[in-house]
Amino acid sequence: MMTIIKRTLFILSVVLFCCKMNVIAAGQEAVYLQTDRTTYIAGESVFYQLYVFDLVTKKRSDLSKVGYIELRAPKSDPALKIWVKVDAGMASGSLVLPDTLPSGVYQMVAFTSVMKNFGEQYFFHKEIMIVNRFDKKLDLRSVKSSSNDSSQYHRTDKLPWIKTDKAVYGPREKVIVTLGKTDIKANVAVSVYEEPQIKATEKSIVETLNECVVPATKLTSTAYLPESKARILRGRVIDETTREGVQAATVFLSCLDSVANLQYASTDSNGIFQMLLSDYYSGKELFFTIKDMPVGQKWKMEIEDNFILSEKWKPELISYKRDFKDYIYKSQDIVYINKSFGLDESVNENPIFENKPNCPQLYRSTVKSVYPSDFVPLDSFPEIVIEILPTVKLTRHDGKYQAYVMISSQGNTYSDREPLIFLDGVYVDDIQKIIDLNSAKIKKIDVLDNVRILGDLIFYGAVSIISKSNEIISTVPAPNSLRYKNENRNVGKSFVVVNPDSIKDHHTPFFKQLLYWNPNLELKKDDNTAFDFYTSDNTANFIIKVEGISENGTPISASSVIKVNNPINVTVK
């Protein structure tokens, strides 16, 4: 009997342990970044498709809704930083490489917020070559790596098989590509690009997923939360004298708008506060203020950079053995020709927001609005209060003003607590900032004469001033305030296949190194998938590259080559 109990207990615990190991990994992610090419000329667009995987199931992750991509050169700060909206484990778009980027090898780093908990070694890294359009010396070096040379392998043996209607095409000819059916529905990114004569090291999605390991690091109380709803902004309130985090401080967030808006968060025992940044805040300047900082205290706010990488990239660089200069010169010429003729029309702008984002409006109830332009001009805010705002009272002690609002629900008596003051939708950290505003500068004043609640915060009335020329921008933030520019999410452009027959002027050049890019092609379970595009006047070998993942988590990686020949040249030969 004891033996049975003993064995059962042991088996149970082992099973439980194994199950829990899976749970530990749940919420742990890996990413894969597929780009349209591996070699670019500065000024071109990099089209990308980001896949976010669950490390346990290897399926696309539903957890993170935000992904981060950085581009950096060796031993340098990031040249580009973007964040993207991830939907069902996928995000696509493009980023324009600045014209001024110096030639060299660059690293693309991709990650999600939860991946930061386990260290940068778990981030996705990929090298691309960027050449400046005016660089003719071309002293390029590549990263010494044991990875595959992408230009060397064209696998067609793995699913999905790639079939073209021909093997060799002429210029401006239609190409029909068929991808074989898969066991289960899958999403793949497909690019057709000129085979680069320059070595590029990159891992396929299959290799990346096979090499993924589940990090064993234990989460701490300061761990990064998954951005499962929207982007999370983290900051810290610290005591400047002790450099320690301040617990239970309330931080206000608002931004420039025509309505008073407010969001708040409280700091934890480490002084960390976190705020959910909905699309409403995208691309806006954020105004943070520590509410009710005790007199005599020196508190400071720090906002964490979501992109921060702890170390610079220091790869071992080696010289190229193959001659690539002609290929690069041609690429530079093609970019130059297309720019000169304004032929960058193969890209379309995507819509920025699908839905209008919700503004965190402070009040929706009726307020008393006053337009100073309806009255005789008044020289300052105290004068405005006396003359046209009967429900507001200003007092002055030791040269400092204090405002009070008559609260209707308290028998129309002035509250003994100060109301919230807003200027151009932003919470004002110091009332002195509005004192000098006169009738000529103020467009509208809203007075909220009621006790209001926002979450757990109660406030006694509010005065919201909308100025004629966004006066809040020219105000200087108080020591307990901070301004922070919130980057817009990257949407980029989408690739459009150009039919050469649609070009009216036949003298217009038509040279392309990227013939096709589709970040999200759905492969069917029971039928082949076909797509088409056109060749250009650029005669070369073109790689058809397919990378993606099926619904059951099977990575898909395949490539093939087509040739574009000039028939005139062939005849001469």
Add this chain to the structure above:
Amino acid sequence: MRHYISFAFLLICFSINAQNNVIKSVSEVDSIFSPKLTGGFYVQERQYQGDLFFNNKFVKSDILLSTGEMLYGELLKYNGYLDEVIWMNHTNYKQFIIDKAYISDFWTKDSLDHPAHFRRINVRDTTISHRDIFVEVVIEGKLSLYIQHQILCIPDEITYSSDGQARYIKTFEPMPLYYIKLPSDKYLKMHKLGRRSFLNLFPEQKKSIYRLVKKNHLNLKSVKGLIGTIDLMNKESIID
């Protein structure tokens, strides 16, 4: 045996601890970033007779906000006189009227602990203007039935205290309104339950509804009978 037990215990402890780490971080997102309710201070009525609320007790309720976000377990009660949702803030125990436009639906309980689902709908008032009202969702289908648990204040009653002073006491009485939503999204309003008033709402289908009511012995003077009738009308597709 002792070693086996110790080893098993260690494994269990480790696994439970590890699980907590992840689950905590995932669920934390919802708790930390749960939407914050906004509203105005609620001034309570004093000295009145009758009930102002759908349920006089604050009940743990769930709210679907107009932003599409959910809030769970908030202490609410529906004031039928003001047609507003009163919220008891659990940190300061003060009562607030939640901004009406902020609420899409809420799920609460009546005085008998029966679940009740309320929704904010926009109906045409007698003043021709549209207004938002909270109604209890009773049936949802081709024909939907909503009940507005309206409370009306009847004229002040004068009572005299022992010292002979006159006192005006307000009396509140329930006066429910019944809204039937047609497939065309139009609302039909019933002030009083009854067979005639119900049949008059559907002049074209009057006869077929009459037969249906007769056949199934439905009493349209009761809410139960009204629910049964609309249910059957939906089943037999009397209204297209």
